[in-house]
């Protein structure tokens with residue numbers, strides 16, 4: 534049986550844990566908010582509708598095509614906003630250029646959007662053939678997934694698939710890739726997906742290339758590096774009482790969020806061997822609560838949400 538694939542304009546766009554984000558960011562009319570990952574603008578438009586005509590939303594998006602689609606959706610709200618094409622890793626400069634200060638809320642909803650996954654020519658998907666690209670901003674002169682697959686050593690590929698993909702056949706897949714690329718470099722998504730499928734035994738429900746594609750996407754876009762850079766800057770842009778919400782889909786991303794927020798919430802970051810505190814570290818945020826997960830209902834309606842974890846933190850007032 535052939536499975537019907539919806540056309541791009543028919544795709545239903547789900548914003549993961551949208552109700553929880555609105556509730557935990559505690560948005561009020563007139564608030565100033567920043568969405569660092571506008572994507573399909575589902576969260577952005579819901580936030581704009583909450584903060585209304587007296588509020589203001591800034592939205593950052595790395596992918597120029599996604600940004601234009603989002604603009605149309607946000608215009609429909611009739612409320613004031615500004616979209617910024619850029620990488621949230623550069624938030625400090627972007628905020629300075631656009632006058633972003635004293636925010637009530639910041640959101641990061643990490644990863645890719647369904648539109649990127651479904652546009653074959655972006656090279657994110659192993660289901661449809663396209664160039665092996667995966668760059669969120671194809672205009673940037675950065676290495677593509679094909680560059681990684683064709684030039685990294687076997688050891689580096691194995692380590693990449695193991696750490697960022699949590700792929701248990703990482704060594705075997707890296708070996709087969711290196712063997713095959715001697716005869717013909719990898720240029721297409723399906724070419725790589727078929728090679729991976731041929732290298733590993735048939736196993737669980739997910740496609741055998743899922744984890745390798747995830748690892749390549751995270752590496753090509755330096756997603757973990759960008760996350761490490763943005764979190765302290767984003768917290769610094771909050772006014773006292775302002776909140777940050779981060780939705781992560783990967784355990785390594787979530788670990789970065791958890792540890793960074795935790796470090797920002799404690800009053801001492803001295804090494805444990807020091808007998809007395811010498812760091813004079815001041816907590817910037819209240820100690821964050823536990824991660825929140827999507828409801829069973831959401832997971833049944835939108836299965837990719839099953840791996841989402843939402844963490845929220847609140848900025849403290851400066852001590853005097």
Ligand SMILES: C[S@@+](CC[C@H](N)C(=O)[O-])C[C@H]1O[C@@H](n2cnc3c(N)ncnc32)[C@H](O)[C@@H]1O
Nearest residue numbers: 548570572573574575576594595620621642645
């Ligand atoms: C999961 S989607 C966001 C979906 C969005 N919250 C919604 O409701 O439609 C993540 C988006 O973040 C963008 N993105 C990922 N990394 C980024 C970065 N470093 N800087 C800016 N945008 C980024 C991706 O291009 C993608 O469109």
